[in-house]
Amino acid sequence: MKDPVCGMTVEPAKAAATSEYQGQTYYFCSAGCKAKFDANPTQYVK
Numbered sequence: 001m002k003d004p005v006c007g008m009t010v011e012p013a014k015a016a017a018t019s020e021y022q023g024q025t026y027y028f029c030s031a032g033c034k035a036k037f038d039a040n041p042t043q044y045v046k
Helices: 031-039
Strands: 017-021 024-028
Touching: 017 031, 024 031
Parallel strands: none
Antiparallel strands: 017 024
């Protein structure tokens, strides 16, 4: 999976954080990327 914020490849089992948005799970390399996503998910979802 790709971190939608920074584009880094993230293994779901080893993701630092996850978020649910519109029924889909997003995986993040760090809590910082998750915080950016959670603040404005529409900016990162294409």
